[in-house]
Amino acid sequence: MRDKIAIVTGGARGIGRACAVALAKEGAHACITDIIPMEETVNEIKSIGRQALGIKTDVSNKEEVLNMVAQVIEKFGKIDILVNNAGTCQRVPLEELTEEQWDRDVNTIMKGTFFCTQAVYPHMKTKGYGKIINITSISGQIGGAVSKKKADVESKRGRSGPAYAAAKGGVIAFTKWVAKDAGCYGIYVNAVAPGGIDTEMTKGFAYPIEDLPISRMGKPEDIAQMVVFLASDASNYITGQTINVDGGWVMA
Numbered sequence: 001m002r003d004k005i006a007i008v009t010g011g012a013r014g015i016g017r018a019c020a021v022a023l024a025k026e027g028a029h030a031c032i033t034d035i036i037p038m039e040e041t042v043n044e045i046k047s048i049g050r051q052a053l054g055i056k057t058d059v060s061n062k063e064e065v066l067n068m069v070a071q072v073i074e075k076f077g078k079i080d081i082l083v084n085n086a087g088t089c090q091r092v093p094l095e096e097l098t099e100e101q102w103d104r105d106v107n108t109i110m111k112g113t114f115f116c117t118q119a120v121y122p123h124m125k126t127k128g129y130g131k132i133i134n135i136t137s138i139s140g141q142i143g144g145a146v147s148k149k150k151a152d153v154e155s156k157r158g159r160s161g162p163a164y165a166a167a168k169g170g171v172i173a174f175t176k177w178v179a180k181d182a183g184c185y186g187i188y189v190n191a192v193a194p195g196g197i198d199t200e201m202t203k204g205f206a207y208p209i210e211d212l213p214i215s216r217m218g219k220p221e222d223i224a225q226m227v228v229f230l231a232s233d234a235s236n237y238i239t240g241q242t243i244n245v246d247g248g249w250v251m252a
């Protein structure tokens, strides 16, 4: 991946940061976008000897996304890799979920993935090459963890809300649609579905890891390694797929 240009959304911390750093270790230069400060990721990439750009961008704002992509093109002249990672997770039950909370997850996850993909697409088409990787979730396939009948603390462990599950499911369908469109242009589009990963998003929530074949929380680096594979030429006969990286939680 030497001198490939990657954009990683939500790259200030957690899975996004691990993806950006892992891509840089493989030789890529990276543009990190987020709504929170990104200096730590930018500095870590520079310390590896790769170029890094931090651009404050709300992925749910079309103008900001277009502006960010224009800056990347101005600096690097191309975009090879897009990792749509930015996300929020409301853990609010159906009957309490407000329209604003619904919009927050759906706009960040689904609309953000749409805006960023749409913005990089013409640049990838021009070059005849691109790797788009969408970070979805096993929640988008199985609707989150199962809650128990008794409304106790146990029932809420690790359970993401309905807006999150719907948005992540939407990303899986969007991945397939774009993959079918993009294959003829040399653009590959895949998704990664993490299980329970140890980040700010899961802090304070207990996941049923004792039931998993690989009985531990995942690390951001576990996801980053799959992203590296899908961003590399080692995956050049794979498109439209959602690959679970979840310790064996979901088995198709």
Ligand SMILES: NC(=O)c1ccc[n+]([C@@H]2O[C@H](COP(=O)([O-])OP(=O)(O)OC[C@H]3O[C@@H](n4cnc5c(N)ncnc54)[C@H](O)[C@@H]3O)[C@@H](O)[C@H]2O)c1
Residues within 6 Å of the ligand: 009, 010, 011, 012, 013, 014, 015, 016, 033, 034, 035, 036, 057, 058, 059, 060, 085, 086, 087, 088, 089, 108, 112, 135, 136, 137, 138, 193, 194, 195, 196, 197, 198, 199, 200, 201, 202
């Ligand atoms: N941690 C898990 O167990 C888990 C499981 C499945 C999927 N995921 C997905 O992985 C991705 C990364 O999550 P994480 O676990 O690293 O959590 P995180 O909260 O540490 O990281 C999410 C990042 O996205 C950024 N972000 C939020 N809204 C944004 C917006 N509108 N525009 C730009 N950036 C925005 C946040 O500031 C943050 O830096 C998310 O899409 C999440 O849904 C996480």
